[in-house]
Amino acid sequence: MRKYLPVLCLVVPMCFAFFTANAQYKDTLDIAGATVTRNIPYVHNGLKQQNFDLYIPDSAKKPMPLIIWIHGGGWDGGFKGWIEVPYLVKLGYAIASIEYRFTTVAPFPAQILDCNEAIYYLWKNAKKYGFDTSRFVLGGGSAGGHLASLIGASTNNHVSEFYNDIKKENKVHIRAILNYYGPTDLNVVHGRAAYLDYDGDKSALNKLIGAPALERPDLAAIASPVTYIDKNDPPELIIHGDQDGFVPFWESQLYNSRRRLIGAKSQLIKIEGANHAGPKFQEPVIQQQVIAFLNQVLKQ
Numbered sequence: 001m002r003k004y005l006p007v008l009c010l011v012v013p014m015c016f017a018f019f020t021a022n023a024q025y026k027d028t029l030d031i032a033g034a035t036v037t038r039n040i041p042y043v044h045n046g047l048k049q050q051n052f053d054l055y056i057p058d059s060a061k062k063p064m065p066l067i068i069w070i071h072g073g074g075w076d077g078g079f080k081g082w083i084e085v086p087y088l089v090k091l092g093y094a095i096a097s098i099e100y101r102f103t104t105v106a107p108f109p110a111q112i113l114d115c116n117e118a119i120y121y122l123w124k125n126a127k128k129y130g131f132d133t134s135r136f137v138l139g140g141g142s143a144g145g146h147l148a149s150l151i152g153a154s155t156n157n158h159v160s161e162f163y164n165d166i167k168k169e170n171k172v173h174i175r176a177i178l179n180y181y182g183p184t185d186l187n188v189v190h191g192r193a194a195y196l197d198y199d200g201d202k203s204a205l206n207k208l209i210g211a212p213a214l215e216r217p218d219l220a221a222i223a224s225p226v227t228y229i230d231k232n233d234p235p236e237l238i239i240h241g242d243q244d245g246f247v248p249f250w251e252s253q254l255y256n257s258r259r260r261l262i263g264a265k266s267q268l269i270k271i272e273g274a275n276h277a278g279p280k281f282q283e284p285v286i287q288q289q290v291i292a293f294l295n296q297v298l299k300q
Helices: 007-011 020-024 086-091 110-124 143-157 166-171 204-209 217-222 249-262 284-299
Strands: 034-041 051-057 064-070 094-098 131-141 174-180 236-241 266-271
Touching: 051 086, 064 110, 064 143, 086 094, 086 284, 094 110, 110 131, 110 143, 110 166, 131 143, 131 284, 143 174, 174 284, 204 217, 236 249, 236 284, 249 266, 266 284
Parallel strands: 064 094, 064 131, 131 174, 174 236, 236 266
Antiparallel strands: 034 051, 051 094
């Protein structure tokens, strides 16, 4: 597990800002009871960032359910070791933590192109690693939560721009989404928040879409999970702190309500007093709710 710093430093690394002080964080997490293989490439002759770390439970019963995790960091930084659900290895889940191109390398949709390519690679090599393809769960924190929700909502919308090869889209079935405090509508929050300026020159949102969101709301909509939701989307568990200074809690409330009204299965867990990430997200009561959600959706 990573160590948490005082609140100002704690909230910064996981979402819209990325400080050089984060060099203290390890790119790969040490998870007791799991064997890790680092930096597995998912693209032939790809870039350094196009890889993933794979954690296999030491007592795994194959075929295993797989958590495909996407880390946060404002789409322009972060580490594969930022995983909110390492405790799931004790329950027999394998975890693949994906790296992807940051906005410092390429703007959207490069990030979702990479994530979809990694997902397809894991599906294609499921037999090799011992995965159960009927129990693929996609999750992420902050910017990674955004990408997980976006993939979950857009997959059955056949958005060819999100795939290097659209034929790969129908190969993989994602059973559930775990969205930890990820933004879901990139057009609803503007101006200055507690720790950042959404519309400033250094705005992570503007870097993501390659233009000021206030001038190109169409691009922000294309990159927003809310644009694609329908009743056939995989069940989604949204976990958010009600004191979040980066992604407001009400944004997840609104997204959860929209999903439920349209007929998509959705559940929101509010963590009282929690900011953006932090130890409250690892409390046993939260872990038990995550496990209960997975048990329910994977048995269906």
